[in-house]
Amino acid sequence: MDVSGINHINIVVSAGQFPDVVTFYEQIIGLKQGLRAVSKRNGAWLYCHDTAIIHLSVVEQPPYRGSNGHFNHVALSCSGVAAWVQHLNSHQIRYDVDYRPAPAMTQLFLYDPVGIRIELNFAGEQLDLSAPGA
Structure with a gap:
């Protein structure tokens, strides 16, 4: 008996939030x-x-009932940090950058339309912060 990994993350949204959240996860x-x-x-x-990693569920009531407020973020393994930076900039998405030297990894932090923090991890990649658009 063992756990082999995370199956999915479920995000509950209102009907009004649903289109923006779907667009964010598809286009961004x-x-x-x-x-x-x-x-x-x-x-x-x-x-x-x-793999269906994000499940969106539309609910009528705000998602606060039963929530303990401890969920912090979703982290995704990515590649091509410079292209991601250009992509986020072109969509005017605000983000923060962090670099971890051991193990070498660049991280981008941003928020989806309902305020969930998204962490994009780029193993072995370093962003040239002096480059235009970085």
Whole structure:
């Protein structure tokens, strides 16, 4: 008996937030909508390759009931940090940059439309902060 990894992250949103959140994860993060299990709720499953890593669920009530407020962020493994910076800049998405020397990794931190912190990790990559647009 063992755990083999994280299956997905579920984000609950209102019907009014849903279009902006779907657009963010598709156009900014690069995930694709795909097959979703039958559900009584509206929503979407957003895929990275063949895995639905983000599940969006539309709820009528604000998502605060039962929440303990301890969820901090979603971290994604990425590549091409310079291209990501250009992409985020072109969409006017604010982000912070951090570099970790051991193990070597650049990190970009941003927020989705409902305030969830997104961490993009670039193992073995270093961003040239003196480059235009960085």
